[in-house]
Amino acid sequence: MAKKIPPGKRSRDSQATPAPSPSPAPNDGPVPVVGIGASAGGLEAFTELLKALPDNTGMAFVLVSHLSRNHASMLTELLSKVTKMPVREVQAETPILANHVYVIPPSTMLSLKDNDVSAYPMRSTNRPVMVIDTFFRSLAEQRKSQAIGVVLSGTGSDGTLGLAAIKAEGGIAFAQDEQSAKFPDMPRNASAQFGSADFVLPPAEISKELARIAHHPYIRQIKPEEDSEPATPESELAKILSLIKASTGVDYAQYKPATIRRRISRRMVLHKTETVGAYLKRLESDPAEVEALYQDLLINVTCFFRDQEVWQFLKEQVIPGILKNRISDAPIRIWSPGCATGEEPYSIAMLLLECLEPSGAPPIQIFATDISMQAIQTARDGLYPENIVSDVSLERLRRFFVKANGGYQISKRVRDLCVFAVQDVTNDPPFSKLDLISCRNLLIYLSIPVQKRVLATFHYALAPSGYLLLGNSETVGAGSNLYRPADKKHKLYSKLMTAVRPVFHLAPSEIAEGAALPRQHSASSRSAIDLGKEADRVVLAKYSPPGVLINSLFDIIQFRGRTGPFLEPSPGQAALNLLKMAREGLVIDLRAAVYQAKKTGATVRKTGVRLHSEDRVTEVNLEVTPIADASSRDPYYLVLFQTVERPTQAQKPPLGAARGKKEKSPSAAHELEALRAELAATQEDLRSIIEEQESTNEELQSANEEILSSNEELQSTNEELETAKEELQATNEELTTVNEELHNWNAELAKVNGDLTNLIESVEVVYVVLDSELRIRRFTPAAQKVLNLIPSDVGRPIGDIKPNLELDDLPKLIQDVIVKMNQREQVVRDVSGRWYSLKIRPYKTQDSRIDGAILALTDIDSLRRIQDSASDMDASLRALVRQPPDLLLAASSEGHVLLINSSAASRAQALYSSIFEFLAPEDREALQQCLQQVLDTGAPVEIEVQSFALRNGKGPAILSVEAVKSVDGVIAVGVRSKQAASGASGGNGKA
Numbered sequence: 001m002a003k004k005i006p007p008g009k010r011s012r013d014s015q016a017t018p019a020p021s022p023s024p025a026p027n028d029g030p031v032p033v034v035g036i037g038a039s040a041g042g043l044e045a046f047t048e049l050l051k052a053l054p055d056n057t058g059m060a061f062v063l064v065s066h067l068s069r070n071h072a073s074m075l076t077e078l079l080s081k082v083t084k085m086p087v088r089e090v091q092a093e094t095p096i097l098a099n100h101v102y103v104i105p106p107s108t109m110l111s112l113k114d115n116d117v118s119a120y121p122m123r124s125t126n127r128p129v130m131v132i133d134t135f136f137r138s139l140a141e142q143r144k145s146q147a148i149g150v151v152l153s154g155t156g157s158d159g160t161l162g163l164a165a166i167k168a169e170g171g172i173a174f175a176q177d178e179q180s181a182k183f184p185d186m187p188r189n190a191s192a193q194f195g196s197a198d199f200v201l202p203p204a205e206i207s208k209e210l211a212r213i214a215h216h217p218y219i220r221q222i223k224p225e226e227d228s229e230p231a232t233p234e235s236e237l238a239k240i241l242s243l244i245k246a247s248t249g250v251d252y253a254q255y256k257p258a259t260i261r262r263r264i265s266r267r268m269v270l271h272k273t274e275t276v277g278a279y280l281k282r283l284e285s286d287p288a289e290v291e292a293l294y295q296d297l298l299i300n301v302t303c304f305f306r307d308q309e310v311w312q313f314l315k316e317q318v319i320p321g322i323l324k325n326r327i328s329d330a331p332i333r334i335w336s337p338g339c340a341t342g343e344e345p346y347s348i349a350m351l352l353l354e355c356l357e358p359s360g361a362p363p364i365q366i367f368a369t370d371i372s373m374q375a376i377q378t379a380r381d382g383l384y385p386e387n388i389v390s391d392v393s394l395e396r397l398r399r400f401f402v403k404a405n406g407g408y409q410i411s412k413r414v415r416d417l418c419v420f421a422v423q424d425v426t427n428d429p430p431f432s433k434l435d436l437i438s439c440r441n442l443l444i445y446l447s448i449p450v451q452k453r454v455l456a457t458f459h460y461a462l463a464p465s466g467y468l469l470l471g472n473s474e475t476v477g478a479g480s481n482l483y484r485p486a487d488k489k490h491k492l493y494s495k496l497m498t499a500v501r502p503v504f505h506l507a508p509s510e511i512a513e514g515a516a517l518p519r520q521h522s523a524s525s526r527s528a529i530d531l532g533k534e535a536d537r538v539v540l541a542k543y544s545p546p547g548v549l550i551n552s553l554f555d556i557i558q559f560r561g562r563t564g565p566f567l568e569p570s571p572g573q574a575a576l577n578l579l580k581m582a583r584e585g586l587v588i589d590l591r592a593a594v595y596q597a598k599k600t601g602a603t604v605r606k607t608g609v610r611l612h613s614e615d616r617v618t619e620v621n622l623e624v625t626p627i628a629d630a631s632s633r634d635p636y637y638l639v640l641f642q643t644v645e646r647p648t649q650a651q652k653p654p655l656g657a658a659r660g661k662k663e664k665s666p667s668a669a670h671e672l673e674a675l676r677a678e679l680a681a682t683q684e685d686l687r688s689i690i691e692e693q694e695s696t697n698e699e700l701q702s703a704n705e706e707i708l709s710s711n712e713e714l715q716s717t718n719e720e721l722e723t724a725k726e727e728l729q730a731t732n733e734e735l736t737t738v739n740e741e742l743h744n745w746n747a748e749l750a751k752v753n754g755d756l757t758n759l760i761e762s763v764e765v766v767y768v769v770l771d772s773e774l775r776i777r778r779f780t781p782a783a784q785k786v787l788n789l790i791p792s793d794v795g796r797p798i799g800d801i802k803p804n805l806e807l808d809d810l811p812k813l814i815q816d817v818i819v820k821m822n823q824r825e826q827v828v829r830d831v832s833g834r835w836y837s838l839k840i841r842p843y844k845t846q847d848s849r850i851d852g853a854i855l856a857l858t859d860i861d862s863l864r865r866i867q868d869s870a871s872d873m874d875a876s877l878r879a880l881v882r883q884p885p886d887l888l889l890a891a892s893s894e895g896h897v898l899l900i901n902s903s904a905a906s907r908a909q910a911l912y913s914s915i916f917e918f919l920a921p922e923d924r925e926a927l928q929q930c931l932q933q934v935l936d937t938g939a940p941v942e943i944e945v946q947s948f949a950l951r952n953g954k955g956p957a958i959l960s961v962e963a964v965k966s967v968d969g970v971i972a973v974g975v976r977s978k979q980a981a982s983g984a985s986g987g988n989g990k991a
Contacts, residue, residue, distance in 0.1 A: 030115065031098045032059045032146040032219050034210060035139045037132030037162070039066045039154025041182030043078065045203050046152070050083040050101065052207035057214035059148070060096045061085075062117055062139075064132050066154070067106040069122070075103045090119040104131065111138040128156070130390040136162025140169040145262060146219055147171035150206060151197070154186035157385040157407070161303065164196040168301035170262050172213065172269065173197045174206050189385055196301075198270050212272070218265045236276045240264065243283050244297075247290045250371055250424065252297060254450045263296050299445070300340040300375040304384075304391040305347050306440075307472065313490045318467060319355045322435045323362075331363035333434045335461065337425040338442035339368035342379025342418070346410055348438060349417040350400050367431050367737060369423035376420050380744060382410030421737035426450055429729035430461035437462060440471035448478050455479030459495060460726065468493040481555065484634075496634070498551065534701070547640035549627070552598065554578045554591075557636065565613065566620065566641045578639065584612040589622060594637055597624040601635075608644070619644040766836075766857035769843060772818075774798050774811055777852065786830065786857055804830045805838075814853045818842055821850060827860070835864040915973065920947035920954075930961045934971055938963050948975060 038045050042065045053061075067073050073089070079101065080087045087101040088094065093116045094102065104110050108119040109131055122129055132151070136159060139147045149166040151159040153176060163173045175197035178184035191197040199209055213219055237260070241252045252260055264279065267289070273279045283290050305311050322332060332352065336345040345368035352364055370376050385407045389397065392408075401408040425439075426446070437458050443451050458468055459482040468483060470476070470491040476483045483493040546561030556576040567581040579587055589609045597604045606622040623640040760767070760778070766786050769778040775797050776789070783789050787803040799811040806829050807813075817824050823841035830836065836857045843852035916924045923945040930941050940962035948957035960974035 030143065030146060031096050032148065032214070033096060033112065033117075033139055033143050034059050034061045034148040034150060035064060035132075035136050035162075035166075036061060036150040036152065037064045037136065037154070037159040037186070038152035039156060039158065039183065039186055041153035042066075043075070044153070044182060045176060046075070046079060047082050049150075049152070049203035049207050050079060050085075052204040053083065053085075054207075054211050055084040055099055057211055058098045059210070059214055059219075060098055060100050060102065062090075062102045062104075062110065062112075062135065064104045064110055064135050066131065066158070067104065069107045073103070073106050079103065090117055092120075093118050104135075110135040112142045113138070114142070128158075128386070128389050130158045130161075130387045132159035133162035133387055133390055137165045140165040140171060143169075143171065145170035145266065148174070148210070148213075148219075150174040150176075151186050151190040152176045152203065153181040153183045155183050156185055157189040157387045159186055159387075160189045160385050161387055161390075163190050164301050167196040167198070168299050170266055172199075172219075172266070174199045174201065174209070176200075176206070177202055213269055216269050218269045236280050237261070237264075240276075240280055240283060240293075243280075243290055244294050247287065248294050250294070251426075254426075254447045255297075255445055256447055259445050260297065263293065267293050267296060295372070295374065298370075298372045298375070300370070300372055302340045302343045304343045304388055306344070306391075310469075310490050311347065311351060313487065313492075314469075315351055315355060317487070318436065318469075318492065319352065322465075322467075323356075326362065328362055331365050333431070333463075334364075334366045334436045334438065335431050335434050336366065336368045336438045337370075337423070338439060339370050339375075339379060339420070340372075341375050342368060342382065342420065343384075344368075344438060344440065345379070345418050345420075346382070346400075346414060348436075349414045350396055352417075353400070353414070364417045366418045367734070368418050368420045369425065369737075370420075371422065371424050373422050376422050379418075379420050382415050384408050384410075419737055419741050421740050423733070423737075425454055425457065429726075429733040430457045431734055432461055432727060432730035433463045434461050434466050435463060436467050436469065438469045440469065441474070443470065443474045452478040455482060459483070459498075461730070462495045464495060464497065466495050468495070481553065484553070496551065496553070498555065534705075545623075545640045545642040547638055548578060550578050550594070550637050550639060552634040552637075554594065556581070560638075563641065565618075565643070566611065585610050586620070586622070590639065593622055593624040594639070597626050597637060598635075601626055764859075766855070768798070768855040769852065770798055770814065770855070771843075771852040772850070774814055774853070776801075783857070786836070804832075805836070806831065807838075814840055814855070818850060818853055827864075828857075834859070835861045918949045919945060923947065927959065927961075930959070931971055934961050934963050 036046070036049070046063060046065075050061075063075065063079070065075065067075075076087050076089045083101060085099050085101050087103060089103050089105050090108075090110060091105075096102075096112070096115050096117055102117055105119055107122050109122050109129070111118050111120070111134065122131070136149050139149070140162070147166045147169060148171055149159070149163045151163055151174070163175070167173045173190070173196050175190040176187040177200050178188055180202040181187050187197075187200070191200045199206065201209065237257070238253070241260070245251050245253075264276065268274070268276070268279050271279070271282065271289075273282065283293070326332075334345075334348055336348065339345050345366050349364070349366055356362070356364075368379060370379075383405060388408060392401070397408060400411050400414050402411055403409075425442070439454075439458065443454065446454065455476055455478055459479065462468065467486060468476070470493070472491060474491060476493055482496055482498055484496055486492045486494040540561075544561060546563045546566065548556050548560065548563060548567070549558040550556055554577050556578055566583055566586065567578075568583060570580045575581075579591060582590055586609060589606050593604045593606050603623065603625045605624075609620045609622055611618045611620045621642045621644060623642070625638045625640075626635045627638055628635045760780050763780055764782050765780065766783040767778075767780045768776060768783050768787065768789075771777050776794050778794070779787075779789055786805070788801060793801060797811075798814065803810065813824060817840045821842055823839065825837065825839045828836050828838045837860050839856040839858070841854055841856075842850045843854050845851050916927070919927060926943060927945065930943050933939075934941055940960065943959045943961065944956065945959060946956055947954045948959075955977060958976045960972075960976075962972050962974075964972050
C-alpha cells in the first residue's frame with residue numbers, strides 16, 4: 001500500500017506532472033529500479049535519455065545529480081516536458097512506482113529501502129559527497145539483480161564504485177560513451193580502470209537497451225533462485241563449468257549452483273541469448289566470453305573499512321588481544337583470503353599502524369590472496385579512484401595515501417606490509433601460525449562441503465590463540481566443531497584445539513580371534529621395566545574407574561577403561577559427543593557436573609546417580625576434573641564413572657538340609673573315595689593347564705605389547721611426517737608468495753634502473769657518486785675525461801685517482817662535507833685551463849642517513865671567458881673615450897650591439913640588439929661601410945648621421961668609430977649629438 005505524502009509536499013508535483021495515476025507494474029514483485037547518475041552536463045544527457053525511453057517499461061527511474069545547495073532545482077519541471085511518465089521530486093519517504101521518474105532534491109542524499117526511496121539532509125563536511133555512489137550502493141543491496149545503474153556526463157568519479165556494487169549483486173551497469181558526453185570524466189572512470197560498465201553507449205542507445213531488457217525474466221524475477229542440486233556431468237551447466245575450468249584452471253562445480261545460474265543468466269541478458277544451450281554454443285566458440293563469465297563469477301567488489309562498526313571492534317578489542325603477552329620481535333601474521341582488489345588488507349594494515357605506532361610496532365606480515373590475477377594486480381598497484389573519500393577519512397587519506405593519476409595511491413609504508421599472491425583457497429596450501437584470518441563474504445558463495453573444507457584449512461592455519469573473522473551473513477556452521485564464538489555480533493570466532501585430521505587412538509587393542517603369534521619359551525627375558533608396566537596396566541585395568549576425556553563442547557577426545565556400561569553409540573549419524581552417547585539417567589547430571597566444573601575450575605563429584613540399563617537400575621558416582629592445557633584457551637575435562645556396590649543378603653539354608661543322612665555302605669564309601677581321587681587328579685590337570693595357559697597368555701601379551709609399542713612409534717613417526725609435510729607445504733606456499741612479490745619488485749627495480757642508466761648516459765654534466773668510504777660507486781660518461789676515470793674504477797677510492805683538476809686535496813674536501821653534513825661549491829680549473837663549477841654534497845638515503853657524497857662538475861668555461869672579455873672590453877672602451885659621448889656602444893662587424901655605457905660611464909649593460917635599430921634607413925649603409933673600413937684598416941673614422949635615436953629623441957649625431965685592440969672583432973662607437981659636437985669643436989666633422 002502506497003504511503004501518503006504530506007499535503008505541503010504536493011505542490012511541485014502537481015504543477016510538474018499530469019494527474020492520471022500510473023499503470024501498475026507488469027508483475028506483482030518488486031519494481032525494477034534504474035538509477036541514473038550525472039553531474040556537469042547532466043540535464044542534456046537526462047533529456048536525451050528520457051526522450052528515447054518508452055513510457056511503459058514497467059521500471060522506475062531515479063535521477064541523481066550534483067545540484068547546487070543554494071538554489072532550487074528546476075529538473076522536475078524541465079524533464080516533465082520531455083517524457084509522458086510522471087516526474088516527481090523525492091520527499092522524506094516516497095513509494096517507488098513503475099513507469100515513474102524520481103528526481104533528487106537539492107542538498108539531500110537518496111537511499112532505497114524496501115519499496116520506498118527516501119531523501120535525507122546532506123551532512124556538512126569538508127570532503128566530497130558521493131551522492132551517486134551512496135544511492136547506487138543502497139540500490140544494489142535492496143534490488144540485487146533488479147538493479148540497473150547508468151552513469152552519464154559529469155566530472156570526477158562519483159558513481160564508479162556504486163556501479164561496481166550493482167554489478168557485484170547481479171545487476172546491469174551502463175555508462176555513456178565519451179564522444180557523446182559533454183564532460184567525459186564520470187563515464188570514463190565507470191568504464192575504464194576502476195569501472196564495471198557492461199554497456200558503453202550514447203544516451204539514446206542506452207534507452208533502447210533498457211527497453212529491451214525491461215521485460216526479460218532475469219529482471220522480472222520475483223524471488224532469487226533457490227539452491228538446487230549440483231549439476232550432473234551431462235547437464236549444460238556442468239559443460240559450462242568444465243569450459244571455465246579448462247580455460248582458467250578454477251573448478252566451480254562445488255560452488256553454489258544458484259549463484260552460478262544467476263551469473264550465467266546475467267551474461268545471457270547482456271548477449272541477448274534466450275537459452276542456456278545457445279549460450280553454451282557461444283562459450284564454445286568465443287574464448288573471450290569464457291573469460292568474461294569467469295570474471296563475473298569472481299565478484300571482485302569490496303571497499304575500504306566496510307562495516308565501520310566491525311573495524312571499530314577490531315581496533316578496540318581484537319588487536320589489543322593479539323598484542324597481549326606477545327614477544328616484541330614475534331611478527332603479527334594476518335591472512336586475507338579472497339581479498340579482491342586489496343581494500344580489506346590495506347584497511348587492516350592502516351588499522352594496525354594506527355594502533356601500534358605510538359608504542360612501537362612489532363613486525364607485521366599481511367598475506368592477501370585471491371583467485372583472480374587481474375584483481376591481485378590491481379591490489380599490487382594500490383591505485384584507487386577519488387570517490388574512496390566516502391569510505392576513508394581525511395586523516396587516513398593524508399597519512400596513508402598519495403595523490404596520483406586522478407585518484408589515490410597507497411603509500412609505500414602501507415604497501416610494504418602486504419604480500420599479494422594468486423591462490424585458490426579451496427585447494428592450495430594455506431599459510432600457518434596466523435593471528436587473524438579475515439575472510440568476509442567468501443563462504444556465502446561456496447557449497448556446504450567446500451565450506452567445511454575451507455574452514456578446516458583455516459583451523460590448521462590459525463595459531464592456538466588466533467581468530468577467524470567472517471562476514472555479516474556467514475557462520476562456521478559447517479565447521480562448528482572447530483571454532484567457538486568469540487563475539488557473535490561481529491562474527492568473530494576463536495580456534496578450538498580439535499584435530500582436523502582423523503585422530504589415531506593409541507590404546508592397546510584386543511588380539512584378533514584365531515591370530516597366531518610366535519611363542520617365546522622363556523619368560524625370564526622380560527625385563528623388570530616390562531613387568532612394572534604390566535603390573536601398572538593390571539592395577540589400572542582392575543582398580544581404576546572407567547572414564548572419558550572431553551573438551552568444552554562435550555566432544556570425546558579419549559576413552560579410558562571399559563565405558564560400555566555407561567556409554568553407547570546413539571542411533572543415526574555417528575557422533576562422539578558425551579551427551580549423545582550417555583545412557584539413560586546420566587545426561588542431566590553429566591551436563592550439570594561439567595558446567596559446574598567449568599564455572600568453578602575445581603573437581604565436581606555427584607553420587608547416587610541412577611543409571612537405567614535394560615531391566616535393572618544401577619547407582620553410579622560421577623566425578624569431573626578440569627585438566628588445563630597451556631596451548632588452549634579452554635581446559636579439558638576428565639569424566640570418571642564408578643558403580644556403587646551393594647552387599648547382598650546371605651542365602652538361607654535349604655529346608656531339607658536338617659534331615660539326617662543315611663549311612664553309606666562300604667562299597668559306596670569306596671566308590672566315593674575313588675571319585676574324590678579322580679576329582680583331585682582332574683583338578684590338578686586343570687590347574688596345570690590353567691598355569692600353562694596363563695604363561696602362554698603372558699607371552700602373547702608381552703608380544704602384543706611389543707607390537708603395540710612398535711605400532712605406536714610408527715604411528716607417532718607418521719604423525720610427525722604428516723605434520724612436517726603440512727608445515728613444509730605452508731612454508732613453500734609462503735615462499736612462493738614472497739618470491740612472486742620479489743619478482744614483481746625486481747621487475748619494477750629493473751625498469752627504474754634502466755631509466756636511471758639511460759638518464760645518466762644522456763647528461764653531459766660530470767657526476768660521481770661515492771660511498772661512505774669514498775669509493776667510487778657510479779659516474780656519468782662525462783666524468784671519464786675530466787677526472788681520468790675508466791669503467792673499471794668503480795669500487796676504487798677517489799684518493800687513488802689523479803683528476804685533471806688544479807685541486808690540492810679532493811678526498812679531504814669530500815670528507816669535510818660528509819662530517820659537517822653541508823654542501824660545498826667552488827670554481828676550479830683543469831690542466832688545460834678550462835673552468836668548472838665543483839659542487840660536493842652529502843649522499844642521503846631515504847631515511848635521511850648520510851651514506852657517502854656526490855660530486856658534480858659543471859662546465860662554466862664559456863661563461864667565465866665571456867665575463868673576462870666583458871671586463872677587458874669595458875676597460876678598453878673607457879680608455880678609448882677622448883671626449884665624453886652621449887652613448888658609447890660596442891658592436892661587432894655585423895652591427896650587433898654588445899655594450900652600452902651611459903653618458904656617466906657608470907655601468908655596462910648587455911643589449912644583444914642591432915646598432916642599426918638606432919639609425920634611419922638612409923644612414924645604415926654609410927655606417928656599414930665605416931665599420932668594415934675600421935676592421936680592414938684599423939684606423940679610426942668619424943661619420944655624421946642625420947637621424948640617431950637618442951634619449952631626447954631623434955636627431956643629427958656624430959659617430960666616432962674605432963677598433964678595440966684588446967678584444968678581437970669588436971668596434972667602439974661613440975655617439976655625440978651634433979649640437980654637443982658643434983659646441984666642443986666649433987664645427988661639424990664628417991668622414
